[in-house]
Amino acid sequence: MPLVVMCGFPCSGKSRRTQELKKYILKNTDRKVYVVGDETVGIEQNSVYADSQKEKNLRGELRADVERKVNKDDVVILDSLNYIKGYRYELFCLIKHAQTPHCLIYCLTSPDVSSTWNNNRACEKQYNQKILDALVMRFEAPDSRNRWDSPLFTIQKDDPLPFEAISDAIFHRKAPPPNQSTQSPPLSSSNFLYELDKVTQDVVTAVLNAQKTSISGDLIAVPEASEKISLQRHLTRSLNMAELRKLRRQFISYTKMHPTENIGKIANMFVQYLNKSIH
Secondary structure (H helix, E strand, O other), X not given: OOEEEEEEOOOOOHHHHHHHHHHHHHHHOOOOEEEEEHHHHOOOHHHHOOOHHHHHHHHHHHHHHHHHHOOOOOEEEEEOOOOOHHHHHHHHHHHHHHOOOEEEEEEEOOHHHHHHHHHOOOHHHOOOHHHHHHHHHHOOOOOOXXXXXXXXXXXXXXXXXXXXXXXXXXXXXXXXXXXXXXXOOOOOHHHHHHHHHHHHHHHHHHHHHHOXXXXXXXXXXXXXXXXXXXXXXXXXXXXXXXXXXXXXXXXXXXXXHOOOOOHHHHHHHHHHHHHHHHO
């Protein structure tokens, strides 16, 4: 289903525009509309956006949810900040792999307007002002010259949504062609997926078993990998099953979109991914 990526400061009208677009599509087409966003996963925004690791996990969860829903028929709207250029590029790679169009809707407001709208929210839905200011400072504005930010619809607070232009972009435009990084691996698909599943599960099992006798600073050796997993910075606790399973799912999802021709590299790639993720 085509993907619509909302983008903007906190409290810039993204959710309102999402509902306007959803209502229009449902009324004027026979397509289903799925909204994925901060509210659908039920986050506590001040807790998540004050912690870089929690925010990273949120982006991964939203991306995985989009990937599960996206296909060539209906519409997915991603209603979140989407303020990081690299993350928007990841979403672009996702739709290239799914062979479906996308567009970006940028809700453009000034920091003062966003702050005012934030203060008008119910107390439990307000951003802490320091967190809001920090998110505004980190915001990487979309640029239509970047293929992952195009087609781009920039909407100011009093502008109506250009429904027909958006519909044309997601329903009548050709999907971007896949490239080598988003196509299936040039080896047997079933064999690749089997090895990906088996190797990553073996690594997770090895880590869980090793942690029973390891201490902080130990390097954990895992099957089929020359590199080792470092627990140096996990001084207070071990990685639990839920964390490792989540990281494994994220790695599998990423690797399906960026496959390697050399199955023997999967274990080292997963170790590198774990080391970056847990540190």
